[in-house]
Amino acid sequence: MNQDTLWIKQLKFNEQGLIPAIAQDERDGAVLMMAWMNRESIQRTVETGEAHYWSRSRRQWHKGATSGHIQKVKRLLYDCDADTLLLEIEQVGDTACHTGARSCFFNVVPLKQLTLL
């Protein structure tokens, strides 16, 4: 066991062997997307410095491999429960979402709906 892998041992994966990963723009803190990683995604991310995710449809997935919109990982953090990752990234192309949007979080619940519900 390499000492450098000890932090990965602390992570808590869910029943499917996955852990959520939040990608945040290192420049202004914008939350760009949330996706899932398994151990291999983390290993590949750490080895390449570029975000890799896992999904049922795409399996192991190098973000931006097709679109060119790769994510260069500047800082990698995990939370107090060690069950969520936070990636501070440089988003190449300034486009994280497959729709072409900068961020996947473009659906705003109107305040009216918040107060009237």
Added chain:
Amino acid sequence: MNQDTLWIKQLKFNEQGLIPAIAQDERDGAVLMMAWMNRESIQRTVETGEAHYWSRSRRQWHKGATSGHIQKVKRLLYDCDADTLLLEIEQVGDTACHTGARSCFFNVVPLKQLTLL
């Protein structure tokens, strides 16, 4: 069906009826925590304007009810896949984590470990 609840119908909950919710400080964009919501958490959050979450240990959980560190929701967004929520909040007490830290994401993987792995 009230028109104002239609957006909730679009959300995709997991097999446990849960959806991940990222809490972000509205002031500076800091990601403070990630927790889970079920439909009732969302309803309560929307009705009160304060974040409610669900966990296996705490069940339905009004964030800050004990500590006073409630989260006032300023904006509520969901992502392109409608399977993750983003809450832009005012964090009362400037403390989101149960450890007393401002953010739950205080574990930084040292860059050395990133490059050597």
